[in-house]
Amino acid sequence: MAYQDEYYRNGQRRFNRMEMTQVSREFQIFVKPVGPTCNLRCNYCYYLGRKKLYPGITPLLMSDEILEKYIIEHIEASADQVIMFSWHGGEPTLAGLDFFKKALAIQQKHLPAGRTALNGIQTNGTLLDDRWCSFLADENFIVGVSIDGPDELHNRYRRDRSDKGSLQTVLKGYELMQKYGVTAEILCVLNSFNVRYPLVIYDFFKQLGTRYMTFLPLVEKNPDTATGASHNSVPAEEFGRFLCTVFDEWFEKDIGNIKVQIFEEIARTAFRQEHTLCIFKVKCGGVPVIEYNGDFYSCDHFVDRMHFLGNIKDKSLGYFLDSPQQNNFGTAKSETLPGYCRECHVRSMCNGECPRNRFIDTPDGESGLNYLCPGYKLFFEHCTPFVEALRLTWLNQQHGIKSHL
Numbered sequence: 001m002a003y004q005d006e007y008y009r010n011g012q013r014r015f016n017r018m019e020m021t022q023v024s025r026e027f028q029i030f031v032k033p034v035g036p037t038c039n040l041r042c043n044y045c046y047y048l049g050r051k052k053l054y055p056g057i058t059p060l061l062m063s064d065e066i067l068e069k070y071i072i073e074h075i076e077a078s079a080d081q082v083i084m085f086s087w088h089g090g091e092p093t094l095a096g097l098d099f100f101k102k103a104l105a106i107q108q109k110h111l112p113a114g115r116t117a118l119n120g121i122q123t124n125g126t127l128l129d130d131r132w133c134s135f136l137a138d139e140n141f142i143v144g145v146s147i148d149g150p151d152e153l154h155n156r157y158r159r160d161r162s163d164k165g166s167l168q169t170v171l172k173g174y175e176l177m178q179k180y181g182v183t184a185e186i187l188c189v190l191n192s193f194n195v196r197y198p199l200v201i202y203d204f205f206k207q208l209g210t211r212y213m214t215f216l217p218l219v220e221k222n223p224d225t226a227t228g229a230s231h232n233s234v235p236a237e238e239f240g241r242f243l244c245t246v247f248d249e250w251f252e253k254d255i256g257n258i259k260v261q262i263f264e265e266i267a268r269t270a271f272r273q274e275h276t277l278c279i280f281k282v283k284c285g286g287v288p289v290i291e292y293n294g295d296f297y298s299c300d301h302f303v304d305r306m307h308f309l310g311n312i313k314d315k316s317l318g319y320f321l322d323s324p325q326q327n328n329f330g331t332a333k334s335e336t337l338p339g340y341c342r343e344c345h346v347r348s349m350c351n352g353e354c355p356r357n358r359f360i361d362t363p364d365g366e367s368g369l370n371y372l373c374p375g376y377k378l379f380f381e382h383c384t385p386f387v388e389a390l391r392l393t394w395l396n397q398q399h400g401i402k403s404h405l
Helices: 002-020 048-053 064-077 097-110 130-138 151-155 167-180 198-207 236-253 261-270 317-321 324-335 373-403
Strands: 082-087 116-123 142-146 183-190 212-217 295-297 308-311 358-361 367-370
Touching: 064 082, 064 097, 064 317, 082 097, 097 116, 097 130, 130 167, 142 167, 151 167, 167 183, 183 198, 198 236, 212 236, 212 261, 236 261, 236 373, 261 373, 367 373
Parallel strands: 082 116, 116 142, 142 183, 183 212
Antiparallel strands: 295 308, 358 367
């Protein structure tokens, strides 16, 4: 079938690259050039509160000294031929266009021969203009832009400082990126409201012309509720039904043309490849944070004093990446899985997901189950026939190759 051939070819290419590349250390740093500073006031933002870690300091902006030290040590720590730099916030474009021009000049200054840099930035899109989009296109940035659906769905939570909806401003930036040919991915946060409208959201994104989508479940812990999560949080089973509905639409109409991150991840299991998305990996800790002042934290969702390892002014980036503290943080993900997860038939698809969401009890009363478990299980079971068909195609192709050797 066509979809099997398409995913077989893509999967085989990924498999071959994985076999040929020996990587001694795998990581992706989320760099916060302006810390948690943002020009919007999205109701559910988990990062704005990190300002309390740096009281009384304004403005928050990475210095030239920290920027160059970070880039040098990132290059030294990476074993890959293509070195990925990921700029996050807050809203990283608040650092200014000159900051990023400087960053790329430093990268080129220190890159060894034969190696290249690739840059990605996650933005709300509201500050993008022609100069920004021309730069992003010329420098081959991969851009993740946050859009939660059409007006009523997006504007419900994504508000500006005047408490006005931000969608129209975001779309101006998004349209400019399309004009300049910037590679853009839409990042959609699913909450208790917009999760009810899967095809409205999916069709809206298709109308915008995107080829890349990621759906991010909003989970806010609140022990005072019956579910253990806030009322804004996406209900677990509704999250699963959302993914099932979008998957069926994508499978029928858009497979091969649109890439949805979680669909790509489940396809990897058909080829027995490791997940690329940190929340589904067996071991986490590969996506730490460097704050504007050089502070190193174990993970973007654990930027707190408990997970603060030190500052790159005092120790090298490689030291923190390989430190016992970071290793223990990563291995705890699998070591703390409850028995219910260890025995789950779809465990390989999620491996317990992100530890920050493991705050409910299993059916037999053991603590540490992921809040989203019912939704993920619903979705993974729904997709199992697709995965098995891909696996069968791959195995048949492998057998055919071997038989002619």
